[in-house]
Amino acid sequence: MHENDLQLLNWLSLSEEARRANFGQVLRYFVSPLIPIEAIQSETATIGTQVFQTYSARLAGQKFIFIPGQANVQLGWQAGAAYLAPSEWFAQAKRSLPADQGLVWTTQADVDRYVDQMTSEYRSVNMAPMLVAQTPIPSEWLLQGTYETITGRFKGNQLAGRQFLAEIQNTLFQARRKQRSITILVSAHLILQVGGRPDCYQVFEKTNGDESKLRQILRRRGFDLVSVDQYEWLKGAGCKTLWLSGNHLPRPAQHQQMPFGLQATAPDAYEMTQDPLVYKGGSCVTGGRYSLEQWLPEAPAYESGMQTAALGNTTLQCYYRPAITVTLD
16 A cells, blocks of 8 residues: 555546555554454545545444545635625525624625634645544444344444443333334433444444543544544535535535535534534524525534633534544654
């Protein structure tokens, strides 16, 4: 495996056999041997208008997608509202506010200032290849492994498996007895969620959402939270526009779209990053009189200013997306 082969431009020129071999090497050298690996398959991913083939695998039941690296990725924003149509600067949202509440803009300079204040600084970054979870996880959930209902076998953190095996089996038994739809089941200490196939459940342990403890556990297992740069890269694929869809206010059908075949967090939810003071995503925090205020949280570069306010606030809906950065020293 050569590092250059994991960069997008070289990755595109590789044969199917070579790409699969490189992906196998990534799994071999960058995923902990204690993490069960299953369901390796080809995936179609997109970066802007570029469509390419990559691979995914289930690590302890969680689907991870390999994203090749790319040099000189443009992140952040520096153009204010200059590329929006003038009619979009002051377009009113459906939510009406009293005149003495929220923001009131009267000039383009007001709009420019708002957009620049609510987005990260413009920068160019070399993005390393990475394995990233397709679906973000609620901050109070910690994935411990998978349970197969046919074999009764638990794969993953064996200490947790032994501790919670009886609870897993009893929860499934009660659900079958009541003939309930069992896509997600909740017990005293666990959340069981169908993962990958009907006879397999992901086993999440309930936690108190302590970010520092969560990150310690992830790093011991060979994972981490995404960095701020990685979040913006995954959200926008280095697009040169304010939104992934372009520089005009998105349409409702474009809500929560993401590249690379990734799934977005729940609407209005925040996503943790490696920087404990930066929560990305979220919702409008400035009143929402204007459509631009309502749509700006969809921008990859959006930063709401909720960094410190989010700390210790248990009412916020937060998620995390485990990732493995692939760097060859």
